[in-house]
Amino acid sequence: MKILVFMLATRNSQHGTLSMSIITFLSDFGTDDEYVGVMKGVMLSICPAVSIVDITHRIDPQDIQQAAYLIPSYYHFFPAGTVHIVVVDPGVGSQRSILAVDHRKHFFIAPDNGVLTLLLGIFLLPSEHMSAATQNWMSWELE
Numbered sequence: 001m002k003i004l005v006f007m008l009a010t011r012n013s014q015h016g017t018l019s020m021s022i023i024t025f026l027s028d029f030g031t032d033d034e035y036v037g038v039m040k041g042v043m044l045s046i047c048p049a050v051s052i053v054d055i056t057h058r059i060d061p062q063d064i065q066q067a068a069y070l071i072p073s074y075y076h077f078f079p080a081g082t083v084h085i086v087v088v089d090p091g092v093g094s095q096r097s098i099l100a101v102d103h104r105k106h107f108f109i110a111p112d113n114g115v116l117t118l119l120l121g122i123f124l125l126p127s128e129h130m131s132a133a134t135q136n137w138m139s140w141e142l143e
Contacts, residue, residue, distance in 0.1 A: 022051045022078055026067060027087040028059040039087070053078075062090040068118045071108075075119070080105035089113055 023043060029035040036057050043052060055074055059067050067088040075084055089096065089111040097112040103120060110116050 022053060022082045024053045024055050024075070024078060024082060024084045025057075025087075026055040026059065026070065026085070027057045028061050028063065028067070029057045029087070030061075031057055059088050062088065064088055064090070064113055064115050068115050071116065071119045075106050075108075076104075078106070081107075083107045083109065086110035086115055088115055 025036070025039070027036065027039075029039075036054070040052050043050060055070070059070070067086055071084070071086065075082070078084075084106060086108065087110075091111070091113065099108070099110055099112050099116060101108045101110075101116060101120070108116055108119070
């Protein structure tokens, strides 16, 4: 979560002030339990001034393709610098790596399970095919 705080904090070069960003949140958690609220509470505990926008939490359970199709349809309506968190993962709780991707001045944080493939228009190799040095936090800047 500390990398999230770093990505949210941006310097305003004109005024020299610290401004906070927007976080969008997409998941397959549903809304019948506390999980969405807990995640939002953690984000707000770290960055009380952040604005959290719920995209949906009604992705069919573990449906990576459904989430992958939604991401390109909404992210561009948000300002540059927005952090988009995607939590749809059949392997939740596993040792799967998390991706942090800078795409067209938007930051995406998602499991390394292919959910960002349609957005990026590329194939990212699963973390087990990458060197040990890149398995914790991976970041690409893509045009």
